[in-house]
Amino acid sequence: MKLLLTSSGIDNPELEQAFSDLTNGKTDLRVALISTAADPIDWIKSELPGYDVVPKISEGRLEKNQVWQETWKRGYEDKGYNVTIVDLKKDPDWIKEELSKVDIIDFCGGNTNWLREWARVSKLDTYLTDLIEKGAIYIGTSAGFCLAVPSFGLGWWKPEWKETHAGLGLVDFCVAVHQKEGDERTSEHKIIENREKIRKFIDFPWKVYLLKDGQAIKVDGDKIEHIGPGDKRVV
Numbered sequence: 300m301k302l303l304l305t306s307s308g309i310d311n312p313e314l315e316q317a318f319s320d321l322t323n324g325k326t327d328l329r330v331a332l333i334s335t336a337a338d339p340i341d342w343i344k345s346e347l348p349g350y351d352v353v354p355k356i357s358e359g360r361l362e363k364n365q366v367w368q369e370t371w372k373r374g375y376e377d378k379g380y381n382v383t384i385v386d387l388k389k390d391p392d393w394i395k396e397e398l399s400k401v402d403i404i405d406f407c408g409g410n411t412n413w414l415r416e417w418a419r420v421s422k423l424d425t426y427l428t429d430l431i432e433k434g435a436i437y438i439g440t441s442a443g444f445c446l447a448v449p450s451f452g453l454g455w456w457k458p459e460w461k462e463t464h465a466g467l468g469l470v471d472f473c474v475a476v477h478q479k480e481g482d483e484r485t486s487e488h489k490i491i492e493n494r495e496k497i498r499k500f501i502d503f504p505w506k507v508y509l510l511k512d513g514q515a516i517k518v519d520g521d522k523i524e525h526i527g528p529g530d531k532r533v534v
Contacts, residue, residue: 301519302437302469304444306476307512308408313527317517321436326379328402332371335387335417336409336442339364354413371407387417394421403436406443411451414442415466424467431469441476444516448473449505453493470518471505478509478532485509491534508533 301321303309309318322328339360342352368384375382385397398404404427406414418424431437437447445451445466450473452464478485487509497503508516514527525531 300431300437300469301434302431302439302447303515303517304437304439304447304470304474305515306441306444306478306510308440309438309515311513311527314513314515317515317524317526318438321517321519322403328380329400330375330380330382330403330405331385331398331401332368332375332382333385333387333404333406333414333443334368334371336411336414336446337364337367337407338388338409338413340410340413354410375405387414387421387423389421391421391423394423395426398423398427398430398435401435403438404430405438406440406446408441408443411442411445411466414446415451418446418467427467428469437469444474444476444510450497450501450503452497453490453507470516470523472516472523473503473505473507474516475507475509478511487532487534494534506533 303314303318303321305314309315339357340354341357343355345351345353372382372384380403383397383401385394387394418427439447447469448466449468449471450464451466453473453475475485475490478490480486483489490507490509494503494507508525509532510516511527511529514525514529514531517524517526525533
């Protein structure tokens with residue numbers, strides 16, 4: 300399996316080199332861009348028991364979002380890649396057919412719960428592991444990273460909440476993305492504190508990489524590397 304899991308995208312030479320290593324420097328490859336996590340969402344009051352708010356697509360921000368998607372697509376195309384934007388809200392059979400053709404599947408950042416839910420609805424969660432094991436390279440940024448881990452609720456999950464915190468478990472470690480010392484949500488002591496709280500309710504055996512913006516976890520078979528500028532921490 301080959302994965303490049305980033306906090307803020309492939310945004311520096313070291314991460315660009317890691318991407319090149321995983322692709323063997325090839326650019327005539329087929330790429331699927333999974334855009335769903337970046338959907339413009341508004342959170343509205345819920346009438347459902349157990350939910351305070353529920354997500355709803357913001358129609359007023361769709362056009363701006365589509366412009367961003369085209370810019371993302373052109374960034375790959377300008378380098379020679381053949382690119383398809385795949386929205387997990389589309390027909391599940393079409394999604395599966397498109398993803399079976401590609402060499403790279405790139406999941407952008409955004410809302411992890413929204414992405415995880417559409418991975419379930421589209422049935423992507425039933426076959427993505429198989430695609431990766433057969434050779435498709437998984438690229439994930441922020442929410443796209445969190446989808447790949449066993450649990451992404453480290454910074455927010457509470458046992459009374461209905462939202463799932465379980466990722467797809469493509470890797471056997473967890474992550475704190477956008478980690479920054481001095482930030483109350485992502486500082487090392489807060490991550491450790493949250494982990495201990497979660498362990499009172501669920502089994503949480505995984506180590507946690509503290510991933511600063513500009514850093515990534517590169518997975519190539521059994522080899523796992525924490526790369527990018529700055530100090531590297533795992534708890």
